Amino acid sequence: MTAYLLRRLPSLALVLAAASVLIFAVIRLVPGDPATALAGANATPEAVEAIRAELGLDRPWVTQYFAWLGGLLTFDPGRSYLIGGTIGSLITESLGNTLLLASSSLFLAVLTALVLGPLWAGTRKPWLEHLLTGINTLAVAVPTFVMGVALILLLGVLVPVLPSGGVPRDGLLANPSITVQYLLLPAVCLALPIGAVLTRYVAESLRTEMAQPYVVTALAAGVSRRRVLLRHALRNVLPTSLTVLGLQTGALLGGAVLVEFTFSWPGLGLLIERAITGRDYPVVQVLLILSVVVFAVLQLLTDVAHALLDPRVRLGGAR
Amino acid sequence: MTELKAQEAQVKAEPDRRPVRRNGLTHGRGLVGVVLIGVIVLLGVLAPLLAPFSPQEQIEGANLLGPSGTHPFGTDEVNRDVFSRVLYGIRIDLFICLIAVPAGALLGGLIGLVASQTGIADVFAQRAFDVVLAFPPIILGIGIAAITGTGVLPVVCVVIGAELPLFGRLVRTATLKVRELPYVDAAESMGASRAWVLRKHIVPNILDSVIVQLALSASGAVFILSAMNFLGIGVKPPEPSLGGVLADAMAQLGSNTMYAVGPLLVIVVLVLGFQLIAQGLLAARRGGAS
């Protein structure tokens, strides 16, 4: 196994090295640079040159590249040019906000699926079934940001009961009851499509499960339908539902970006947008290389799992 | 998820499944989808007849008016009729879909086909698809727009980029499957040309899944392009786009609440309509196969 890993490592390093060069070069192709972003609309050319020198942007690209690489390898990616603070603290903070939003949405989605899934599968009222089907189809289809605007319009403007964006001014940890109110709209938006997919899956699996012989037996023995559904069928459906949830988590992170924009939620999505529009090279570079690393490591893990199961791969046979 | 559904739809070659396809669109969900999309397309096509004003006409004194008989959705911050802008916004959105989705399908399909023929190309294409899929399309869009500048071009690029891997994988998997079928294998070993196999077996076989995927992709494309316009990195003002009108409305919700409603409804109907069509086709397919 170790031998297999060792064989894979060089190619991993190669991929990362190529990615780092690519990221470094591509971001410098974007017109404007951190110095122009910093200088602002009242700047003079001399000032921009001075700032460029101050940031070290007048050094050759090769020098800049290796300086950056050195910083990465020593786990000291440096400071943001524009946003301020160290890159480490910036990313930790934004990641925390994104994770809070994402986990709240997951919680809401799971809750919805656990309540509405059995209801949908168990109901015998056609109107309720149609209603749930309709809502479900709609929830899957409505884009997150469109739902966001709709919610802001309804609950932030027409009947102003919830904040329409931003975070509490004292931070997210100071007062949980306030934080919840700020979190509610973005979390609902993000939860909706995932919750809908999950609910549909749970309901469909429950229906299949309810046709199983053991259910028929139980029902014949006089156990109530509700009891069978909730006590037995649901328990059997949960493990596979978890897999579906896992698959949806990826989609969730993508959706989070748009929700963050719509509600000005200061997470990773807003951070990378601000970094790109401000040409904050160090921040953009680190965020992009991080995503490549995460991706490459996930690939490697998948391949390792594959190798564990298939000796031909491990032994370097047919591949 | 969508990709899985599309692949699920594949069944073995049948001579003609056009009736099934028609069935999917004339009953139940499919029909609803067709009607929804039809209405929106009609609104877009007939915009010059239906719109009471030109979408770019600035009407003197009509600053952020609420809804009225003359302006069903009110007016915007530079005195234009929001209703007319929404109608014309449909045109540009559908136009981008019409260009980008088929382009993505064609390119993706070609790559998938090539990938299915040679091993090295396959590995390369698969990894490339993985990487593209690893970035959320919106982040990709922000990045591309930073390089190319705001406009229709980055939007088209991003939509194509998002569709490419989906069609690529679809075609590749289908092709590999078909070539393993005994009679195709036999035909190949008897010296049938690849083009012949392609024309006679592969294309008919994957056509259905491709059509379903096209409907799903159109739905996704509306999402992506309206999101990019919403973020202000798409169609340039004063040209109206659904996402652009929605973004402008966001700043004026307190003045004209109806401003946002039009683009909101149309985007939802478009995304929903295309999804219903895809679902209808799939349902008909399942019914037809069993």
Next chain:
Amino acid sequence: MSTALSRRTLLSGAAGGAVLLGLTGCASAVDQETSGTPKKGGTFAGAIGTDLVPANFYTNSNDGVTTIIGLVYESLILYPNDSLKPQARLAESWTISDDGLTVTLKLRQGVKFHTGRAFTSEDVKFSLESYADPKWNGQLKSTAAAIAAVDTADPNTAVLTLKHPLGNILDLLEIVPIVDKETFAGIGDGSRYVGTGPFKFEKWTPNARLQFTKNAEYRVPDRPYLDAVDIAVIPDATAQANQIRSGQIDYAYGISNLDIERLEKAGDITKIQRTGAEIQVYVAANLTVDGLEDVRVRQAIAYALDRDRILSEVFRGAGYTASLPWPKTSPAYDEELNNFYKKDVAKAKSLLADYGKKVPTLKYSYQTPSPLFQATAQIVQANLKEIGIDVELDPLDPPTFVAQLIGGKFPGLWTAYHSWAQYTPSTLTVSAYPFNALKNSSHYESDTYIKDADAAWKQIKGDSPEAIESYRKLSKDLLDGAFLLEIAIIEGRWAVTDRVKGISYTKRSELLLTDAQLTG
């Protein structure tokens, strides 16, 4: 949320909503109310739209910087908002020699930095020198660079020797904050700000907030009243409006004029319109672009602009229309000249007829994301269509925009704000880059303009009759050249609740809370 604010309980519709949401008994994030009487102490809670960028310390270009400078720092002199008559601040008195080459400043004694160190003439020297360093991009660095030497022999007197007379030297002394040499490095990374002002800098949390506490040893007795200042960074204008309406903040810098109108009507807030701290919105042309090289075309554009409409619809009347940069508070203001360009489609068309050729489709750039520039650009586009000039809008993100501005590379027209006309007029022409006579983004070259700008700069007294005559010449040059067409002079607005009293500002829109008090 500040615990100092009392909370209204479950009576309003808003709190009713909270009940619906299962949040009974919690404070609502959308509705709070207080009532009470004026008091001493308390925390002032506010919001700004753009976060501090440490590298922009001397550029006055974002809300974070102006907030810090207003609260933590003091300059040598201070202009009142409505005139250029200098008042004592850290300097008690000042004299300019007859040849205009020596400025002697008597410094206030007993002033201490927040570190406890006494303020001396050395600090004046250091502050002026660091301001002149191009890397800080200070707007008046050319003026600062024209100071040959600062004599600090007497710690209570600073003597400035100038390379040539500087009509705007007092502007420089009004603008430059006096910084502490020992902690200056902290300014570069946003970790430490030490001045002599009424508040001490406590902490900056990037992307989130700026915190300040009272300077108990402030040179003015019994000031400031407030114990602390807590400024949140809220980039979303709507969110700011919601927070001030609900009483979570008492001060909003970055809220839209439309929201201010609405909230004022509802009785939730009052506005502070910053007269004296004006900025200008303009359309300018790149003279190297085909069609724009001809002054008749540029003048036609100037006559096509519907300034009244842009001012009232886009800027909600926060200011007045203009043909020249000078605000009403400026010695160079001249009502007749300021009304030189009025919308006149017939005149514009006849100028274009004189030009004789068809003006090619022009690109028109502006910065995103900005609803105000976008609306302005679209109105200008419609105005130009009226006179037969086609324009293609070209929204650019800020770094691209600035890169093109500095490189003079705009492909046609552009719209932006400029500032610095609220000071001594020569400050504008030697400082603001779009106006720079020697090198500007329009590629406008005129020997008369260079000569007149230089003459105005070298006036010994910035408000003498000779000086005013020189500004008149400058104004004529600007109107004749028509390379930069003013649309309107904008007085920015802050929203404040009636819970706070005594907020003021400097000519650079820096927040002053020395006399501010909370009620309730």
